[in-house]
Amino acid sequence: MRPQMSDEEFDAAVEDALTQIPEALAAKVDNVVIFVEDRYTPRPGEPADTVLLGLYEGIPLTERGGEPWSMPDQITLYKESILDICSSRQEVIEQVQITMVHEIAHFFGIDDQTLHRLGWG
Numbered sequence: 001m002r003p004q005m006s007d008e009e010f011d012a013a014v015e016d017a018l019t020q021i022p023e024a025l026a027a028k029v030d031n032v033v034i035f036v037e038d039r040y041t042p043r044p045g046e047p048a049d050t051v052l053l054g055l056y057e058g059i060p061l062t063e064r065g066g067e068p069w070s071m072p073d074q075i076t077l078y079k080e081s082i083l084d085i086c087s088s089r090q091e092v093i094e095q096v097q098i099t100m101v102h103e104i105a106h107f108f109g110i111d112d113q114t115l116h117r118l119g120w121g
Helices: 007-019 079-084 089-107 112-117
Strands: 032-037 054-057 073-078
Touching: 007 032, 007 079, 007 089, 032 089, 054 089, 073 079, 073 089, 079 089
Parallel strands: 032 073
Antiparallel strands: 054 073
């Protein structure tokens, strides 16, 4: 059964999940902001039924040049899509953690194909 969570409860679950990301990994993530939205809105040219749990937007470390400054990269978590596939608060925390690791991996330049192969798809 899909858990019901207010925005505040979901934000608290996100915070719980973030504390479980290995410190060595979290310490290497810099200039990234995290947002929560209800659902992903497909972009022009994407299938209307596209569902994402999270999205990384930015310039991966592997593609950065010598820019003296850059806007923060962004990771967006999609609350309703995550709740749709979970049946408890603990599952929400676990799925947020998996989704965050997946999106952080994109920050480091790891592509979806590699993530799927490693079990983080």
